Each structure stands twice: as structure tokens, then as C-alpha cells.
Amino acid sequence: MTSNLLTPKRPLISILVAMIVTLATRSCANTALLGVHKASAAAKRRYRLGPTKLPLETVHRKSSRAIHQHPTAARCSTSTAAALQTRGGSSSSIASPTNSTNNSTTPQWRRAYLGIGSNMGNPFQNIANALHQLQSHGHIRLLRTSFLRQTSPMYVTNQPDFINGAVEIETQLTPLQLLRQLKNVEEELGRDLSSGAIRNGPRRIDLDILLFDAYEVQNFDGTAADTISDNDILPSALVMKTNELIVPHVGIPEREFVLVPLMDLNARLVHPVLNKTVSDLLLMLTAKNKSSVEPKAVRILPLPRGRMLLLNETIIMGILNVTPDSFSDGGKFSDSVETAVREALQMQMDGAVIVDVGGESTRPGAEEVGVEEELRRVLPVITRIRQECKNIILSIDTRHSSVAKAAIEAGADIVNDVSGGTHDPQMLPSVAEMGVPMILMHMRGNPKTMQSLTNYSESNGVVPTVARDLMQRSAEAEAAGIHRWLQVLDPGIGFAKDVNDNLSLLKGADLLRKECGNMPMLFGPSRKGFIGKITGEEDPVKRDYGTIAACLAVLQNSRDDNCESCNILRVHNVKAAKQAVMIHEAIQNAKC
Numbered sequence: 305m306t307s308n309l310l311t312p313k314r315p316l317i318s319i320l321v322a323m324i325v326t327l328a329t330r331s332c333a334n335t336a337l338l339g340v341h342k343a344s345a346a347a348k349r350r351y352r353l354g355p356t357k358l359p360l361e362t363v364h365r366k367s368s369r370a371i372h373q374h375p376t377a378a379r380c381s382t383s384t385a386a387a388l389q390t391r392g393g394s395s396s397s398i399a400s401p402t403n404s405t406n407n408s409t410t411p412q413w414r415r416a417y418l419g420i421g422s423n424m425g426n427p428f429q430n431i432a433n434a435l436h437q438l439q440s441h442g443h444i445r446l447l448r449t450s451f452l453r454q455t456s457p458m459y460v461t462n463q464p465d466f467i468n469g470a471v472e473i474e475t476q477l478t479p480l481q482l483l484r485q486l487k488n489v490e491e492e493l494g495r496d497l498s499s500g501a502i503r504n505g506p507r508r509i510d511l512d513i514l515l516f517d518a519y520e521v522q523n524f525d526g527t528a529a530d531t532i533s534d535n536d537i538l539p540s541a542l543v544m545k546t547n548e549l550i551v552p553h554v555g556i557p558e559r560e561f562v563l564v565p566l567m568d569l570n571a572r573l574v575h576p577v578l579n580k581t582v583s584d585l586l587l588m589l590t591a592k593n594k595s596s597v598e599p600k601a602v603r604i605l606p607l608p609r610g611r612m613l614l615l616n617e618t619i620i621m622g623i624l625n626v627t628p629d630s631f632s633d634g635g636k637f638s639d640s641v642e643t644a645v646r647e648a649l650q651m652q653m654d655g656a657v658i659v660d661v662g663g664e665s666t667r668p669g670a671e672e673v674g675v676e677e678e679l680r681r682v683l684p685v686i687t688r689i690r691q692e693c694k695n696i697i698l699s700i701d702t703r704h705s706s707v708a709k710a711a712i713e714a715g716a717d718i719v720n721d722v723s724g725g726t727h728d729p730q731m732l733p734s735v736a737e738m739g740v741p742m743i744l745m746h747m748r749g750n751p752k753t754m755q756s757l758t759n760y761s762e763s764n765g766v767v768p769t770v771a772r773d774l775m776q777r778s779a780e781a782e783a784a785g786i787h788r789w790l791q792v793l794d795p796g797i798g799f800a801k802d803v804n805d806n807l808s809l810l811k812g813a814d815l816l817r818k819e820c821g822n823m824p825m826l827f828g829p830s831r832k833g834f835i836g837k838i839t840g841e842e843d844p845v846k847r848d849y850g851t852i853a854a855c856l857a858v859l860q861n862s863r864d865d866n867c868e869s870c871n872i873l874r875v876h877n878v879k880a881a882k883q884a885v886m887i888h889e890a891i892q893n894a895k896c
Contacts, residue, residue, distance in 0.1 A: 411476040412528070414517035414537060415447070417569065418471050418486070419553070419562050423457065424508040427467035428606035430493060432739055434509050435471065437489045444485070445474045448782065450565035452789040453601040454614070458559065459504040467604065467612075469789060470514065470565035479516050479526040479542065483549045486511040514553045514562065515573065518542035526551070541576045552576060557585050560593075561601060568788075605741050605824065606790065607717045613657070613697060615824055618859065618885045621658040621699070621874040622651035623830065626681045627665045627673075644685045645692060652696050655882030658718070660874060661686055661711070662701030666722050666799075668833070670751040678707050683714050690715030699743065703727040705734040712738050718792075722747055722799065724777040725784075736785030743792045743826055744777045746770050748800035758802045766805040767812040770795050771819030778823065792824045792872065797854075798832035806834040810854055813861040813871075825862075828874035829854035848877045852884045859888055 422430040431452075438444045450470040457463050475482055491497055494508040518541040521529040526544045528535050542551045552575055556562055563586040566573055571583040578585070605613040613619070626644050648659045663681035664673040686698060699718035700711035705728045708719045720743040725732040727750070735742045748757035760766040774793045782788055795809045795816060809816065810829065817825055829835070835850035836842055855873050862871055875881040 412537070413445075413474045413476055415539065416473050416475055416479075416482065416513060416517065417515040417540065417566060417573070418473060419468070419510070419512040419514050419565070420471060421455075421466045421468040421510045421561070422508060423464045423466040424494075424506050426610040428452070428612065429610070430509045431467065431469070433493055434489050434511060437492065438473075438485065438511075441485070443476045444482075447472045447474060448569055449787040449789055450568035451603050452606060453561065453564065453603050454612070455561040455601045456599050457504075458561075460502060463506045466561070467606075468561040468565065468601075470562065470569060472569050479513065479544060479549055479551060480546070482516075483513060486513070512553055512555075513549065513551055514556060514566065515540040515576075516542040516551050518576070540573055543576050556582075558589065560586070560589060563589065564601060603824075604789075605792070607697065608712070608740055611695070611697075611717075615870045618870055618889065619657045619872045620655050620878055620882050620885070621660050621826070621872055622648070622654075622656035622878040623874060623876050624648055624651070624659050624661050624685070625665070626661065626663055626685050641684045641688055645688045648685075648689045648696070649692060651878045652693065654879035656878045658697045658699055658872070659689070660699045660701050660720055661689075661716070662720075663707070664702065666703075666751045668751060668755045668798075672750070672752075675704050675706055678702065678704065679710055682707065682711060686711055686714045686716050703731070705730040709734055709738065712740055717741070718743060721745065722796070723750070724774075725781060726777075732781055732784035732786060735781075739790070741790045741792065742781065742786055743794055744774065744781060745794035745799065745826075746774050746777070746796035751799075754800040757800045758805060760805060766801065766808050767816055768819065770809065771816050774820055774823075778820075788823075792826050793820055794826040794828065797827060797829045798834065801834075803834045803837055806832065810857045811861055813858045817862060824870065824872065826872040826874055827855070827858045829858075830875040830877075845876075848880055851875060851877065852880055855881055856884060856888055859885065 420431055420434065422428075424430070435446055439446055448471070452467055452469045455466050455468050457466060477485060487497065490507075490509050490511055495510070496507075516526065518526070518538045519528045520536045520538060522535075522542075523529055524544065525546060526542050540552075544551050553562070556566075556575060557578065563582050566582040567586060571581065573582045574580065575582070575585060580588075603615045605615055607613060624644060624647060648661075651659055661682050663678040664670075682700065682702075686700070689696065689698060697718070698716040699720045700708055700716040701720045701722070702708050702711065703721055703723045708721075708731065712719070718741045719731075719735050721727070721731060722745045723731075724744040724746060725735075725742070748754055760769050763769040763772075774795065778788070778791055778793065781791060797806050797809060801809070806829070810827070813825070813827070817823070830851045831844040831847040832851075835847045835854065836844065839847070839850050841847050841850070855875065858871055858873070873881055873885070
């Protein structure tokens, strides 16, 4: 540069002009760079004020620009997606997001919340198929599910009720890419997306983007702007509007069947436009619709073969032990399949909604039964009951995955594991693969050792400890692929609990449920040893009066009017328990 400036062939005036232009250019560049930094800082300040300050469009770039990798991606959840036995995944292809700006081939993971529903064919299987196919390409990971509810149709009311829920996912896709993938799945599963389809009419599957993570600085289509290196993610804060997609979903504030499942996932989620939590929005909607006569949404437990269990009332589960050594009725139904089948059918007539079939005694001190012997005891009974009655709900009481699998294939609907999936490491994956409900019970040790493990004084008492342990089992089951809408929790009355522990759990039923996230709860006090110790009744068969008192205590201590989750009472004497529950509920519902 110096030699050029000093060349004698160049006029002095040209040299001066060149110097002035150079200085001016550098000054403009510095000014522009300073402006970018100021704008970036201002943008960050705007974003950090809260979700309502999120600009719809901060920087215009090509809509195909890829997502930047950010260190927070390494901390994203790696929960295992469900592996249900469903139809195969989508055969369509989706563009893999890439980063042309920094040559990175690993796009950022962001969270999104999806609404999911169906009211045609087998709704639950449609939902299971959709979740399976969404995850088949590797760009979407299922993190958590809400509970499922049966809801009345909106807008077009002359159609079947819907099964609705919500799911929390992580995705490497941009919002528009995710939308296109949702539409692909809907079409593959048989939804009519033609212009002639009835808007808001019956549909085999319905998938909607409700909320989506935002970048601090982003393009109009929700992709990251590439002008800032430390472009942070703002949870569920995306606001965008294109011809194809509007986020947040416009129907959120007016749809109970969307707000309630979002509440299941995170009641503190903030609507980025209205700047209100989903909890606040639901309260506002409830107040607005206070005089409405629309049926309330009912939580359900999906069952095999297209059936479902409504969780809007107390449910009686009858105990059918086909064992020679159970503490109460050992040997009574183990010698004859026909006798066991008659007992199951009588339980149904007496008011049992579920019949729990068990082939291994788990009384205190019991030895483990071999799998082959357990199968020999339970399979003929389950097969015959299913032949006699197609609609009766059957659960298999077992700790062994191979027994659970064979029982479900023979006609059982629910797996009831007193170990909560800890006894057999294949139990959780096996139940997830079958896609059936599971009852997760709290127990320490095993039936032989459990009564020596009743010290809860070092862990803040029995109720908080059992609640914490159950939520851990629930999370592990969900990570294995057993969605939350398929889980029931059981505090394990009589299992690794002393007399006071059992009484505390019955008295603290409401607290226990709240600590367990309003999950469906099963209580099994029937004829247990603590009743005998209090009453002095040594014969378990004569402890039915005490059992009724324990069951009513559960109902009395579970009176939260806002609680959707019912109680399941596992009892030997079905008729007595059913009548007691009917009278109790009639008294509770009487007008003063």
C-alpha cells in the first residue's frame, strides 16, 4: 500500500482522495458494527423483559437458514421414546436441518408442545401410531405426555367424542418443518386433508403445534438469526405468523381440552402473547363457561382392543388369587379353573370393574414362585374368563415380564406389579412394547425381606417418602416408554410398612396424590395385617369390616373437588366394598 501511495506517476490529488475515501469507509464500517452490537444488546434486553416483548421478526434472512448449535443443547433431556407395537413409521422424507452459516451438521434441539387427538376408529391406537411415526426419523424426541381425556366435540358437535391430550417434545426441526411432518403423519394415518374435508369434523388423528421455543434473535419463520453467536433459547416464547403456521396456536385460550393437558405438563407455561400462564387461562375460561351445560372432560385409562376405563368414579378391583398359599384365600380358587372363572364373573356382578388375577403369593415372608408354575396357574383362568366375558377388565398381578406378556396375549388388559418394575429388569421395556397400562406399587426389598425395611423416620416420614419413590418409579417407567396416561400408582399398603405407616398413608391420601402429580391411585388395604393388629382379628377372612373402614377413610381423605383422579380400591369382598362406596358417595352428594 505504501509503495502505491508514493508512486510518482499518481497525482497528489488522487492520493488525497483515496485516503479520504478509505478513512470514510472505515468510519462507516465501525459505525455500522457499533450499531449492530447496540442493536444486539437492545434485542437481548427486549427479549429478557418477558415473552410479551418478543418481536415477531427481528432479522430478515432466508427462511431455509439452519439452526445454530448452542451449548445448552448438550443439556437437553434424552428420555427414551415409547416403542409401542404399532404400524410401521412414515415412509416420507423430511429435510434434515443443517447449518450453512457455521458448517455445523448438528442442529439445535428445541422444545415444543403439541396437541393430539382422535375420534375415529381406535382413537388411542391412532395416537400411539402418530407418536411412533413422529419419532421414526430421528429429528423428534418424545419427552413427556399429559393424561388422556374424553372430551365433547367443539364447533361441529354432531360427531363422536374425542380422546385428547398433549405431548412435550424436543425437535431439531424448524417450526415449519415440524408442521409439514405433522401433516405427513396425519395423511399417512388416514386423515382427509383435502379442501373438501369438513373443517373441525371427525378425524382419525389431529396434530397441532401449540407452543415452541424461541431464539433471542430470530427470523420471521422461527429460525435463528446468524448475527449473534450467543443466541439463547427462550422456553415456549416463539411468536410467529406465516400463511402456513401461527404460533402460539390461536385456539389455546378458548379450548379446555388444550389447556388442561398443558396443565398436566407444566402449569407455569406462559402464553407468549397474552403473558398469562396456562393455569390462569384455564381459570379465566372456567369462569367464563361457569353456566355452560357442556359435559366435563373425563380422564381415561386406555385399554387394549379399543376399550378404555373412565376415571370419573371410585373403581372396585376384585382380588382373584389362584394360589395355594395366599394369606387370605389361598387354595380357594387354585384347584379348579371353572371355580375361579365363576368367582370372577360373580365379582363383576357384585360391582367389580377390574378383576386382578394373581398366581404368586406376595404375603410377608413368601418365597418366590417359578415362572413356569406361575404361568400354569394364571393362563388357563385368564383365557377362560376372556372367553366367557369379552368386556370384563382383567389385570395380571405379577413381577415377571414373561408372565405379564403371556397374560396380556391371553386376554389381560393391565399389568399390576407389586415391585413397581424393579424385580425384573425387562418388565418396564416389555410393558412399554405392549402399550398397555401398568400399576406401579411401592415396596422395599421383596416379600421375604420387606417387613424389616419399615424405617421411614430418616426420610421425612412415610407419606413424602412413598410419594417421592413412586414419582421416581413413574419417571423411570415413562423413560422406558410407558406414557403417563398409561400409569396408575399404588402406595403399597402392607408392603414394607408398619401399622402406623399404613394408617398414615390412608390418612394422607390427599397429600399423597398431590405429591404424586394427581396420578390415578390404587389402595389395597383389604384384610391386611394392620387391620388384624388393631382389631385383634386373627382370621383374615373376618377382617372385611375393618377393610370397609379403611376404604372409606381413603375416600374421605381424597375430597379435593378439583381432583380428576379417582381411587381404585383393591378388595376381596367386592359386594361389601361396592355398597359402602355407593352409600358414602350418596351422602357426599346430598344437598343440605
